[in-house]
Amino acid sequence: MSAAPTNPVLGAEGGGTTTLVVRVENKAGVLARVAGLFARRGFNIESLAVAPTDDERFSRLTIVVGVDAAPMEQVVKQLDKLVNVVDIQELNSAASVERELMMVTVRADPAIRGQILDLVRVFQATVLNVGYDEIMVSLTGSPSRVDDFEDLLRPYGIVEVQRTGKVALPKLVKSAPDPLAP
Amino acid sequence: MKMNGGQALMKALESEGVDIMFGLPGGAILPVYDPLLDSSIRHVLVRHEQGAGHMAEGYAHATGRPGVAMVTSGPAATNIVTPLCDAYMDSIPMVVVTGQVPYAAIGTDAFQECDTTGITMSVTKHNYLVTEAADIPQVIHDAFHIATTGRPGPVLVDIPKDIVDPNNPRSAMEWYTPKDHDLPGYRPNRTGDAELIRQAAKLICEAERPVIYSGGGILKSRGAEALLELAELTGIHVVTTLMNRGGFPDDHPLCLGMPGMHGNFTAVTAMQEADLLIALGARFDDRVTGKVAGFAPHAKIIHVDIDSAELGKVRRPDVAIQGDCRLVIEDLVKALGEMGGSDAQPDRNPWRSRISGWQERFPLTYEQSKDDELLKPQFVLEQLRDSTPDDTIVASGVGQHQMWASQYWKFNHPYTWVNSGGLGTMGFAIPAAIGAKAGRPDRMVWAVDGDGCFQMTAQELVTAATEGFPIKVALINNAYLGMVRQWQEMFYEERYSEVYLTRDVPDYKMWAEALGCVGLRVESPEEVGPAIAQANEVDDRPVVVEFRCEAEENVYPMVPAGMSNSDVVVDPSQQDRPR
Ligand SMILES: Cc1ncc(C[n+]2csc(CCOP(=O)(O)OP(=O)(O)O)c2C)c(N)n1
Ligand SMILES: [Mg+2]
Numbered sequence: 001m002s003a004a005p006t007n008p009v010l011g012a013e014g015g016g017t018t019t020l021v022v023r024v025e026n027k028a029g030v031l032a033r034v035a036g037l038f039a040r041r042g043f044n045i046e047s048l049a050v051a052p053t054d055d056e057r058f059s060r061l062t063i064v065v066g067v068d069a070a071p072m073e074q075v076v077k078q079l080d081k082l083v084n085v086v087d088i089q090e091l092n093s094a095a096s097v098e099r100e101l102m103m104v105t106v107r108a109d110p111a112i113r114g115q116i117l118d119l120v121r122v123f124q125a126t127v128l129n130v131g132y133d134e135i136m137v138s139l140t141g142s143p144s145r146v147d148d149f150e151d152l153l154r155p156y157g158i159v160e161v162q163r164t165g166k167v168a169l170p171k172l173v174k175s176a177p178d179p180l181a182p
Numbered sequence: 183m184k185m186n187g188g189q190a191l192m193k194a195l196e197s198e199g200v201d202i203m204f205g206l207p208g209g210a211i212l213p214v215y216d217p218l219l220d221s222s223i224r225h226v227l228v229r230h231e232q233g234a235g236h237m238a239e240g241y242a243h244a245t246g247r248p249g250v251a252m253v254t255s256g257p258a259a260t261n262i263v264t265p266l267c268d269a270y271m272d273s274i275p276m277v278v279v280t281g282q283v284p285y286a287a288i289g290t291d292a293f294q295e296c297d298t299t300g301i302t303m304s305v306t307k308h309n310y311l312v313t314e315a316a317d318i319p320q321v322i323h324d325a326f327h328i329a330t331t332g333r334p335g336p337v338l339v340d341i342p343k344d345i346v347d348p349n350n351p352r353s354a355m356e357w358y359t360p361k362d363h364d365l366p367g368y369r370p371n372r373t374g375d376a377e378l379i380r381q382a383a384k385l386i387c388e389a390e391r392p393v394i395y396s397g398g399g400i401l402k403s404r405g406a407e408a409l410l411e412l413a414e415l416t417g418i419h420v421v422t423t424l425m426n427r428g429g430f431p432d433d434h435p436l437c438l439g440m441p442g443m444h445g446n447f448t449a450v451t452a453m454q455e456a457d458l459l460i461a462l463g464a465r466f467d468d469r470v471t472g473k474v475a476g477f478a479p480h481a482k483i484i485h486v487d488i489d490s491a492e493l494g495k496v497r498r499p500d501v502a503i504q505g506d507c508r509l510v511i512e513d514l515v516k517a518l519g520e521m522g523g524s525d526a527q528p529d530r531n532p533w534r535s536r537i538s539g540w541q542e543r544f545p546l547t548y549e550q551s552k553d554d555e556l557l558k559p560q561f562v563l564e565q566l567r568d569s570t571p572d573d574t575i576v577a578s579g580v581g582q583h584q585m586w587a588s589q590y591w592k593f594n595h596p597y598t599w600v601n602s603g604g605l606g607t608m609g610f611a612i613p614a615a616i617g618a619k620a621g622r623p624d625r626m627v628w629a630v631d632g633d634g635c636f637q638m639t640a641q642e643l644v645t646a647a648t649e650g651f652p653i654k655v656a657l658i659n660n661a662y663l664g665m666v667r668q669w670q671e672m673f674y675e676e677r678y679s680e681v682y683l684t685r686d687v688p689d690y691k692m693w694a695e696a697l698g699c700v701g702l703r704v705e706s707p708e709e710v711g712p713a714i715a716q717a718n719e720v721d722d723r724p725v726v727v728e729f730r731c732e733a734e735e736n737v738y739p740m741v742p743a744g745m746s747n748s749d750v751v752v753d754p755s756q757q758d759r760p761r
Contacts, residue, residue: 025366029300032300036303058366071494074494074495081491082367083308083328083365083368086367087367
């Protein structure tokens with residue numbers, strides 16, 4: 001087996017992901033700038049979610065990046081150089097709350113529909129639409145919980161699946177500040 | 183004040199202090215060329231838009247002020263992509279205005295429409311597609327700010343025709359002077375961290391074999407004086423990369439000259455043997471480091487750069503300081519002063535004598551031409567260097583002649599060397615020399631060009647002749663794409679593939695005359711000096727001096743691509759000497 005090529009900028013190939021929460025100016029072409037930068041510098045996007053923020057001048061991108069595909073430091077610094085990028089938060093899974101939405105249509109002959117509804121109950125998923133031999137459900141949860149649900153549905157025959165890619169916010173501080181501290 | 187977008191654009195450019203711009207009109211930009219007639223800005227009509235871009239770059243190189251170019255949409259915009267990329271790679275402040283089809287026609291494949299902002303996104307520091315006439319003053323103000331601050335670079339402003347066309351209601355606007363910048367994501371920091379600067383000073387005081395590795399950031403930050411002060415305070419030798427030739431005087435005893443693939447032996451070897459590299463506004467380019475894993479293996483690294491993404495991009499620094507080179511060096515000098523100044527520097531005599539030993543054994547060298555041979559390009563450059571004023575500005579093309587020019591010229595003043603480093607753009611020399619002359623009409627400006635490069639942009643000599651820029655061109659005619667010929671000789675077993683240009687076609691003397699220049703041809707060493715003297719006398723038009731040079735001459739030293747700098751190949755006459 002040949003060794004994976006190493007590049008001083010890109011580093012070696014490998015697994016693992018980091019989530020970047022990038023606040024950008026809400027201007028035409030910003031997504032193209034971000035996507036173009038990733039392509040040009042050889043960084044890999046695993047998933048990308050775009051949403052407005054409470055301030056209409058800005059949008060928030062939640063980008064999941066393959067960690068070892070590039071030193072995260074380079075990814076962040078190069079992103080930060082884009083004039084329309086306002087700030088970047090690097091979130092690792094342990095320090096953040098992550099959510100993803102999946103919509104999935106599964107084969108569901110009336111004979112086995114009950115089994116699928118059991119899974120829906122266990123995962124607290126939601127039934128969105130029912131056909132004569134298919135059922136459409138949705139689940140919001142941590143990406144790994146969504147993975148589990150998808151894996152369990154697969155044997156029944158997934159007709160179509162849509163996942164949003166994850167969004168995340170940092171976990172909140174648990175210990176209250178010492179009221180006596182200066 | 184009510185006006186139209188075209189008038190606002192000219193007024194905005196005037197407000198930014200633009201005194202000259204380079205361009206060529208066409209359909210989409212036509213409405214802006216009308217208010218140009220009433221403007222204080224001088225416009226230089228180029229013969230090809232690539233020329234306009236390189237002229238703007240040459241102007242910026244020579245003056246430190248942003249160069250400005252204006253061209254129409256479609257093919258004109260694509261013609262200026264190469265200069266944008268060139269300026270991006272070499273961090274040249276430049277603002278390019280392009281015309282665009284009317285806003286409502288964008289996306290319809292209209293005549294001369296192209297996705298200019300899409301195409302140039304990856305070769306500009308930033309670009310804009312302006313959608314409303316009212317945005318023009320703010321966008322131009324922001325564009326100049328972005329181009330000239332932080333790590334400088336090119337900014338493109340694409341302007342749809344309808345918002346500048348007085349016959350279109352969409353062009354009507356009320357002039358305002360922008361107060362602030364509308365750039366929430368752009369806050370370049372200039373000052374270095376005081377604690378890191380102290381750590382750097384400490385490393386310097388401990389180093390026995392330090393070398394200052396100075397790059398283009400010195401010139402960009404106007405930091406040449408600060409660098410001189412640092413070197414003299416510490417007694418540390420300085421290498422000047424291709425982008426910082428002139429940023430430290432070649433005649434200074436601490437100057438080691440150019441490092442890298444065609445750097446001189448001492449500059450290359452001193453970096454290899456150093457125990458500390460003080461990288462100031464340099465980016466560890468592959469043409470400087472050779473094989474990265476083998477580069478300066480014993481050295482700790484202090485890395486100062488305005489662009490934090492450069493810190494650790496190629497080589498992990500021991501002390502990384504984000505900041506403006508000049509300001510950081512000034513603070514470093516203060517910190518060193520507090521630690522005892524020159525008294526705190528260790529005894530570095532053994533290191534100095536190693537350096538002077540290399541300088542004695544491995545000077546730049548070449549064999550003079552024999553009786554029946556054509557000129558040696560190195561001889562031509564030495565003669566040119568010695569027969570021109572000390573502050574002459576030299577612009578260069580790309581190839582062997584560029585390396586010889588950088589090696590053999592003595593650069594003793596900042597902003598006297600104008601070249602294409604990062605992109606290596608053939609054809610850069612002539613338009614860049616014109617831009618430099620436009621910015622510094624008081625200076626003598628020589629372009630050192632190759633025969634291959636000359637044929638790429640020679641048409642701009644018409645611009646020089648008609649617009650009154652009496653530049654001089656030293657054309658090193660070696661009948662080959664010489665640099666490629668050298669690689670085929672050394673690495674492809676002398677299998678020459680598509681590198682011979684011919685010696686006599688075109689007739690450069692006649693071509694020069696047809697372009698409105700004085701044309702001279704030189705074949706023997708005795709004619710070189712008098713021809714240069716004659717060229718120096720001409721002040722009413724450009725001059726082209728064709729120097730007929732040996733084809734087989736190679737550039738040495740050379741670090742073959744992908745090899746370690748320790749494997750630098752020296753001139754054949756020096757190969758047996760002990761290193
Ligand atoms: C636009 C462009 N095309 C191709 C190259 C590749 N290249 C680098 S040097 C060189 C030869 C340049 O020939 P010439 O101008 O005669 O200079 P010489 O090396 O002979 O001094 C070429 C083709 C380049 N750098 N730029
Ligand atoms: Mg040549």
